[in-house]
Amino acid sequence: MISRYLLLVPLMKEYPTFVTHLECSETGETYPADQLRGLSDHGKPLWVRYDLKALARSVSKEQLLSRRPEFWRYREFLPVRKSQNVVRLGEVMTPLLPAAKLQQRLGCGEILIKDEGRLPTGSFKARGLALAVAMARELGVRRMAMPTNGNAGAALAAYGSRAGIETYVFCPQDTPTVNVQEIAFQGATTFLCNGYINDCGKIVAGGQEAMGWFDTSTLKEPYRIEGKKTMGLELAEQLGWDVPDVILYPTGGGTGLIGMWKAFQELEAIGWIGSKRPRMVAVQAAGCAPIVRAFERGDRHAEPWSNASTIASGIRVPAALGDYLILDAVRESGGFAVAVSDDAIEEAQRECARREGILLCPEGAATLAALQQELSTGRIQPNERAVLFNCATGLKYPMQSAHGTIDLAQPIDYEAIRRAGSDS
Ligand SMILES: *Cc1c(COP(=O)(O)O)cnc(C)c1O
DSSP states (O other): OHHHHHHHGGGOOOOOOEEEEETTTTTTEESSSSSSSSSTTSOOOOEEEEEHHHHHHHHHHHHHHHHHSSSSGGGGSOOOOOOGGGGOSOOOOOOOOEEEEHHEEEEEEEEEEGGGGGGGBBTTHHHHHHHHHHHHTTTTTTTTEOSSSHHHHHHHHHHHHHHEEEEEEEETTTSOHHHHHHHHHHTTTEEEEEEEEHHHHHHHHHHHHOOOOEEEEESSTHHHHHHHHHHHHHHHTTTSSSOOOOEEOSSSSOOOHHHHHHHHHHEEEEESSSOOOOOEEEEETTTTHHHHHHHHHOSSSSSOSSOOOOOGGGGOOOOOTTHHHHHHHHHHHEEEEEOOOOOHHHHHHHHHHHHHHOOOHHHHHHHHHHHHHHHHHTOOOOTOOOEEEOBBBBBHHHOOOOOOOOTTTTTTOOHHHHHHHHOO
């Protein structure tokens, strides 16, 4: 008996995990951990709750220093119990890039850009989907489905293929082509649909019985928030276990904002940070700003936005299931929600690329446009440290073309090249 037990021990490689239960984010009702669940019985997103006292006893800030620079270094804060269920594609801790020239021009205390485009599949959706897929594997899911504006689908496809889980992805028909292609190419069965992301969501919800898939829509399963939470843990660690004055976050479904807010609560609960919180600023595009409208009206729930339109497809989300969680975090933090125009987004993207050599995605550029706007209204002060989230690589989006063409059959006109250089 004893020898059989000893033989088994090395095979059961388990992470020390501290999940105690799941909790309805609306009613506080609790559900057991380690069971497959989407929403609460009230149809609301679920929080993953931990025994934070035991967590605090089991890991120290110093111990983290010897671990790999990836978000799995925060495994005590994450729900995956068996290490063999972790799916890796070379996750990195994303850099926090200073933007000194923009800082000087805009008159901001400090601008730091968290460049999430370095993650696998080129966006921070990797954080959420790595966790969702790992937990799906742990809980025996064989098939997953989701609606997406692009980046989430790509991350689901890649991590799903890596984990040996079948994936189905539904995109609005005007999803950028490169996103649709990367999703299909990385193994998801992919469809275009003539509607918005919410319409695609209905296909997924409606097909659960017929298709036997697990609905992996934003906030419809508990673990994507936990993955996105690592942005808050990582940011605090990179700042020497401190938080910035203000975080500007391009907000669609809001998982990242909600997740970071949870991270700061957990870090304070274990005594790793103090009670100071960054003001959370939810940035949306003027052509799709349901959260901004609700914030300004003082509402806790956001009315769906009609005729949503913006070049920043990642934040083109007319209705967010976690609207009240976004608005609660924004308000508790003393922050606000703000919209910027597509023109301002394009201008910010151009300026950041030229001045700083940092290629933002339009959603990331929206945060820079918002910073500029709010420094002038005074809602952000000139002595503050601001962190902007660039959530995806700019390489997936349309960019400027060349300044001229050269015909090799003709003599090279260096004067024309010089002129093009000084004009641009
Ligand atoms: C998904 C996405 C967002 C919005 O993130 P949420 O956490 O869902 O609000 C912003 N930018 C990009 C590039 C995205 O892919």
